Amino acid sequence: MVFYDFCNYGLALNNLQKALSAAKKLYPLIFYYIRICEHIVSTPLTIEDISYEKYSEKYNKYPKWIRWIYPKPKNLMRCKWCGRYTDYIYPNVPTYGFMKGENSCTFCGRMYPMPSWLWDSPDGRAYSYFRGSFNGEEFYWEFEKDYDPKPKR
Numbered sequence: 521m522v523f524y525d526f527c528n529y530g531l532a533l534n535n536l537q538k539a540l541s542a543a544k545k546l547y548p549l550i551f552y553y554i555r556i557c558e559h560i561v562s563t564p565l566t567i568e569d570i571s572y573e574k575y576s577e578k579y580n581k582y583p584k585w586i587r588w589i590y591p592k593p594k595n596l597m598r599c600k601w602c603g604r605y606t607d608y609i610y611p612n613v614p615t616y617g618f619m620k621g622e623n624s625c626t627f628c629g630r631m632y633p634m635p636s637w638l639w640d641s642p643d644g645r646a647y648s649y650f651r652g653s654f655n656g657e658e659f660y661w662e663f664e665k666d667y668d669p670k671p672k673r
């Protein structure tokens with residue numbers, strides 16, 4: 521889903537809730553996306569994040585011919601774990617199991633900070649769980665709480 525993959529958590533949440541109210545059977549497939557979106561939508565922005573949003577908004581309102589005068593805002597997206605604006609990292613950037621910093625949030629350090637319709641799906645999460653893709657314990661605790669799998673680790 522485009523809104524989700526582009527970190528537009530508010531619009532994604534709106535659409536996911538509409539889908540859920542139209543078809544309750546979708547719940548097992550989409551509850552995790554909804555949880556992530558609700559978490560980020562309810563996470564307050566820091567002062568730096570607010571000024572980044574304001575500057576980006578202002579910059580995008582300038583006519584194109586005048587934009588060259590102003591520095592272009594960086595391509596920052598809200599981390600799906602902590603909600604801070606961080607550099608966008610393509611969700612499939614590999615870490616090869618040891619370069620964990622290559623795909624981690626600058627602020628909270630958690631791996632795979634960008635939302636991904638594929639990797640945040642039940643299959644994607646199960647793959648990451650059994651492969652041991654993440655550092656830290658939060659991802660595994662949450663997965664075990666959701667699915668109660670036979671732990672492989």
Ligand SMILES: [Zn+2]
Pocket residue numbers: 599600601602603604625626627628629630633
């Ligand atoms: Zn983060």
